[in-house]
Amino acid sequence: MQKCITSLFVMALVFSACHRNAITGRNQLNLIPESEVQAMAFTQYKEFMTANPAVPLNTNKDAVMVKNVGDRIISAIKKYYTEKGLEKELENFQWEVNLVNNKEPNAWCMPGGKIVVYTGILPYTLNEAGLAVVMGHEVAHALARHGNERMSQGMFQQLGGMALSAALASKPAETQNLFMMSYGIGSNVGVMLPFSRKNELEADRLGLMFSALAGYDPRESIAFWKRMAAASGGNKPPEFLSTHPADETRINELQKIMDQTVMQYYRK
Template structure:
């Protein structure tokens, strides 16, 4: 029986591993992007209805979040179109919202559903630094890191059950798993933390994405130094799975020459 279970799990892992079009590495993927985007739309709408959304029409910070996000989304679309990888963003319908919440947090669900918390703004301090954060979160979504975490959760908790079965049999647990996989709420980084490889990729591509959108990627260094300082013994929610440290800053500096190739300052 034990050998049968082991063989079953190996088969799931073999079948569920796909090559990511963005990063090129193999990832566990038991849930389709279409399914995740559908679930994301529902969960995003629920989250917005239960939290205080800052009106971008009357608030300059909310307008800034939307402006940065729109520029990054446009830059990413052009980048992948030029590489013949248009399908990377299939189904994406971008939304960018600022939430009145004191936590230092931001996240992006599948399909480009982005939220920034007001508690993050005193740390980012300027538009370019916030662009680095939004680029980082979008990179997690585009590289399907959350999909991998969701797949890991299904494998660990529900034995590799399909998403539809998981939702039907344990809807609350599955929805909580989804929210945790995408860094929403206070449990981020506790149940299904991003791996160091995922964080490094999000740092790297987030740097590129913000630079492509016309934001100076060199702002990332001071940003992560402020992130580390803001955390003290406990990192901000945004960094709970991978605290900012010298290694992260060193990696950013390593990717900086490539990021600067993409950087063309915005015309004011």
């Protein structure tokens, strides 16, 4: 009887926590209100940037490039959301784009629009279009609430599905570590929680669209992911690939949607 009651409680919890994402149209497990996730994200972002100061725009051309590419993608996203009548989805976003000195080939976008690119990924992006592939992909993860989805899954499995405020109060270290792992922040976060294949394909598709709408050739994505795949050299892959698998399957999937993306969204 107790097991039955527990099962019913779990089913009710999961059902009540399902959220339909405005841009993907898919139901997700979101145990945490997006407002709470964004509040935590802004706190973690501030701490990260204090420990990892941004590369100054006035002294570094790469920092200027990252800012310019990010601004173009953000502008394209705002326009797209407005055209689709989804502007309320972005009303609490506080967009910010920074480059930080870190040799890890990594990049991420927090809930609420805080975007960070590591200098270590620039040798793989090579150009603005390659950088747009990375930034579009990471912003897509944030807009599709993939981090919230996998953090919710982690909280359900590790913390019994308790509310974020309760988890922070009773288990602050575990909760903060789960957040860092869920969003791939920092270079010493341990084993990051993997995105599902569905999450990755959504981020690929949406990221490709966003970079194309921003005026970057989406076909550069194929060359970029091939460079990232080759970077492993048969050994442990770069941190960026621990949750972003670059393999023939991914490249094949990108090629399937490439012609349509170019025709429908790319404007030089």
